[in-house]
Amino acid sequence: MSATPSAPFLKRATPGGWAALAWLAGLLFTALLRVRLPGQETADVLAGVVFLRWDGLTMLAVATALALRGSVLLTRRPTAALRYLLAAAVVASTPLSVTAIPFAQYLAVDVALYVVAAARPPREALRALLLALGVLVGYLTIRLLAGWSVGTTSGLAVGLIAAVAWLLGRSDGQTRRYAERSRAQAAEQAVIAERLRIAREMHDTVAHSIGIVALQAGAARRVMETQPEQVRQALTEIETASRETLAGLRRMLGALRTDEPGAPLARPAGAGLPEMPGLAALDRLVESTAAAGVRVAVHRVGAPRTLPPDIDLSAFRVVQESVTNVVRHSGADACTVTVDQRDPDTVVVTVEDRGPVPGRDPARTGGGSGYGLAGMRERVALLHGEFAAAPRPGGGFRVTARLPLPSGVTAR
Template identity: 60%
Template structure:
């Protein structure tokens, strides 16, 4: 069915946790690079004497605490988190006695910069990029002013990586926003298409009713003088049919008044025969023959319904059963039709997977929800706690038909 699938495992990890992992990885790399590994005659980088003193260890501890705080703030206060992670990069660089902020110390800030660019507005993302580049420039400037030596070329490489991470984040942000716009447009188009289909079906219902009225009125005219009682009976049928048709038209026109008049119907789509709840048994037989057993239960006293309600009830059951066949992976479902005093309740349940796929574009639930909303009813569709899926709808019956 059309339900949300679980996120991939890596997507479940919050961005703040990724920054903490990046910081820890940077620390590990820093110490490994200053250790003579197998196959090396000497370490890749000689450790600073500060790393072996209490003040150097203090800087590392303070930097780690600041980085952990930045990871904690990333989801709620992204700019404050960036400041903390950039400060951690500076504090972690001080005991190394180098002329630039190494990539290992800047890695956590770069990961945070990517997530800010991905999830935050453009202004916030630009401020985060400016903070990152400003920190790198300031560090090199202070080194040049105080000691006259700085790793400018190495810092340019770190700055380039920061810009690349930011651009990747903005690209992911734009792709996600575009996908959301496409999804919203597709959902709106599905609703419009469903409204047009309902309008076509209502047209068929009204045409059928007007044809009956014309036949009954013609019969009444022919026997008005010879068979007054038959003429009165025909005119009563005309009155009943006319009232039901007008009531259905009024409900439909009021509900469709907000539809977009600019969308035109597809001239190549032909309207099918008008169906109703009397066809549920035939639908069940056809579906059962196809391999999914449909059990139909009726409660209350069946009675004639207005054509628009009768048709919508059948379409809801039909779409629900179709979804069971396509998505549930089960071999049986149950259809319940409950005739109440002032409404009719529909329920379709199954024992299948209870979920569908995020790439499903059938919009079946959106169409059913739109039908029920047009008739001022109630609609619910969700996985069942005990397993499977449940679709339930309540359609109110007009007072004059009860």
């Protein structure tokens, strides 16, 4: 027994099935109008002369065959199916001795008009409506030219209902197409947002690693003649940082290569993306920065809490970018990172240094792009937090990010 729930009946039924059901319901209604039901003195409508004769029954059978054929074609060829159903309506109306095509014989036509209006292009849908109304007008015109009585009001009512069915179909089709466009745009926006996120991650990761590499290379150059052991250690650190950065770049670029020929159209969630660090990775950041000659002291204030992933990542990236700026631009040999979680509603991270050390040059690597502070400010703003970056009164620089926490974040 399958565990998958079956679709509701209304959604399992095909348009052709609905058209066939409408036709059979119309036949039943037509028959009931022409017989005396319990509680009635007479039938609502007098049966025509040929209604119960062999020729009348034959015409009803032929009309039913045409209607069922149109119902079969309705899903694949809705315009052709409409023609069959219109022919069935005309043939079935002939033995009824009526002055206009009855509404019951046009029920299946209304279903077909709805399907054509919802699924086909506007011009084809408009032609289908004009054809359905033209058949009604033609039927009345032929009776009028033959000198027979004409049910103009009945014909207008049937035409009005057909027009309403067509309008409902057009509305449903436009709603579905709008929903499809909205889903496509949402998917496209999600892809763009994900790629921008990866680009920010790439900037944060590469900027930090390149800053470490530049500082190590500068230190090795200065002592290469007098302290070869330190040069060897610096080159080892450069190799390690370079390999880690290259591996991260490959993972990120692999995640971005989704538009190339032969690339998979879909990936599992998170596939090809680098590890998402948080404040728990500060010790690793301290180790890599210390190898570059800058000591980082981490102070945690308040009880540690399990932060939401986006806030945890953003807090770490602010610290990482700030420490990278200390390594690359400040000339300082130490900095302090403070993670303040005393307030249950916010987490505050602060990175500050005391300014350049005499005799120590900052590791200038191209003068900086100016994206570091802007990227940190954007990250914090997206989380509705507060960001500040300014020189300290006693020298050096301070970066502070205050990130609000959602309710329900508890201590570990």
